[in-house]
Amino acid sequence: MSIVLHAAATPSAPGLLLRPWRDDDAEALLAAYRDPVLRSWTRLPVTTRAEARAFLRRSRQGWAADRRFSFAVLEPTAEGERLVANVVLKEVTPGRPAAEVGYWTAAPARGRGVAPRAVAAVTDWAFARFAAGGLTRLELLHQVDNPASCRVAEKSGYAFAEVLRARPPFPRDGHRHVRHRP
Structure with missing residues (x-):
């Protein structure tokens, strides 16, 4: 998996590097999930080394199956790089016109356009x-009840499409935002 993506720097933030997750990302993943806000928004929080290994294994399996693509999002630091987010492309099926994008942002990176x-x-x-x-x-x-995600969707070019009614495993109503291929 040698796919590496880049997001350009802004006047106030460094460029980003996006790459598939690696086994040596386990500690950074655990550190990101120590944030109670991140844990509150995710259905499968990563709180143990075993859960981190399972997350990384699922990530590798998704890439191998060519159906789910999880990217660790990193920004440069004086010491190297630090994990700032995760973006996943999921439910990719040949012949199906739609797929889903999901993400989370580590606490120190929130509000910076990451x-x-x-x-x-x-x-x-x-x-x-x-x-x-x-x-x-x-x-x-x-x-x-996650207005920050609404702003991320809009800033990423995803237009609001509809309200989705709560249904298991989702306890609250949701928003669907859509972006069409140019």
Whole structure:
């Protein structure tokens, strides 16, 4: 898995590097999930080394199956790189016109434009990579009580499409945002 994506720097933030997750990301993954806000928005929080290994294994399996593509999002630091987010392209099926994009942002990176730039990079890659397979639409879903995710969707070019009623395993109503292939 040698796919590496980039999101350009802004006047106030460094560029981002997006790459498949690696086994040596386990500690950074655990550190990101120590944040109670991140844990509150995710259905499968990563709180133990075993859960981190399972997350990384699922990530490798998704890439191998060519159906689910999880990217660790990193930004440069004086010491090297630090994990700032995760973006996943999921439910990719040949011949199916739609897939889903999801993401989370580590606490220190929130409010700095990391998520919109990372989501946009994966979106552009997805439309280029899967155009021949019929991908024409990407969806970004979030709970209605998460206005930050609404802003990320809008900044990433995903238009609000509809309210989704709560249904298991989702306890609250949600929003569906959609972006069509240019």
